[in-house]
Amino acid sequence: MTLVIERPALMMTVQDQGRSGYQRYGMPESGPMDWWAFKGANILVGNQADCACLEIGLSDAVMRVDGDALMALCGAGYQLRVNQKDLPLWMAFKVRRGDLIELEKVLGGSWVYLAVAGGFLSPLWMGSRSYYLQAGLGHIFSPGDRLLFSSQAGSAFGLAGNNLQAASRPDYREHPHVRVILGPHQSRFLVEGLQTFLNSVYSISPQSDRMGYRLDGPPLMHIQGADLVSQGMALGEIQVPAGGQPIVMMPDHPTTGGYTCIGTVARVDFPLLTQAQPGVSQIKFTFIEVSEAQENYKRVIHQLEDGPQDEEDLWMNI
Numbered sequence: 001m002t003l004v005i006e007r008p009a010l011m012m013t014v015q016d017q018g019r020s021g022y023q024r025y026g027m028p029e030s031g032p033m034d035w036w037a038f039k040g041a042n043i044l045v046g047n048q049a050d051c052a053c054l055e056i057g058l059s060d061a062v063m064r065v066d067g068d069a070l071m072a073l074c075g076a077g078y079q080l081r082v083n084q085k086d087l088p089l090w091m092a093f094k095v096r097r098g099d100l101i102e103l104e105k106v107l108g109g110s111w112v113y114l115a116v117a118g119g120f121l122s123p124l125w126m127g128s129r130s131y132y133l134q135a136g137l138g139h140i141f142s143p144g145d146r147l148l149f150s151s152q153a154g155s156a157f158g159l160a161g162n163n164l165q166a167a168s169r170p171d172y173r174e175h176p177h178v179r180v181i182l183g184p185h186q187s188r189f190l191v192e193g194l195q196t197f198l199n200s201v202y203s204i205s206p207q208s209d210r211m212g213y214r215l216d217g218p219p220l221m222h223i224q225g226a227d228l229v230s231q232g233m234a235l236g237e238i239q240v241p242a243g244g245q246p247i248v249m250m251p252d253h254p255t256t257g258g259y260t261c262i263g264t265v266a267r268v269d270f271p272l273l274t275q276a277q278p279g280v281s282q283i284k285f286t287f288i289e290v291s292e293a294q295e296n297y298k299r300v301i302h303q304l305e306d307g308p309q310d311e312e313d314l315w316m317n318i
Helices: 035-044 153-159 191-199 267-274 290-306 312-316
Strands: 002-007 011-015 053-057 061-065 069-075 078-082 085-087 092-095 100-105 111-116 146-148 177-182 212-216 227-232 237-240 247-249 256-265 284-287
Touching (some): 035 053, 035 069, 035 267, 069 078, 092 153, 191 256, 256 267
Parallel strands (some): 177 284
Antiparallel strands (some): 002 146, 061 100, 078 100, 177 256, 237 247
């Protein structure tokens, strides 16, 4: 059975948890922009955490299914319609052969994840189904493309109506506060530069993508210049080149880089940053200790695993 792409979004790729173990060869991990929404969608349809979802961003999309399936759409910034009927995000829903799925881009976020019971069955490259278009892993979707999913996707209809309550979702905001673990190159920034980072407002540049979010705001001043001997980079790392405008590393980020790092976005807050809207959101940063960031992340994972609630009446009354 397949999902037929009738109108692809500007950004549309298959993503699983990512491609680990190959960064030393220059291959990024890839994976979802919003890991929280990705996990939530898989949990709602009864999938294992590593099942592949369809990541959709930045514009409308239209799809049609050619078989029965249980699906869920999680994230922010989209309105979901099935056969022209509005459905909520963060809830499992069933579709029948021939049903039309429409995703309308609205304000409030940038990315959503469509999960299907059993996962999407795109090719495996180095142990992962995640697309990485710069290396030719996967392809840009065109009208008429088909994405294979399990023939058992309709066997989980009993989960239709399962949803994640607000307490188990990210606290998406138009103007988020994002916590950052202080980076290893503090001594390379003026004290005033660190204060500027904490006390200023930044926006997402339109020149941002799955490799990196470029931030527009007051420049951060260095003491001895921005260049370093190239070092390994991590997801969420905030590099500051000579111009002083920070760049946050996203899932397709390069594996090494030679600019100073002022900090790394705490994983628990990473979805708040990824869903910030270019030209709209105003972002403020605060520092957080490593131990607190770890505890917050563990708490969220437990909430997600315990979060799905059976709301059959909700589904039946839509």
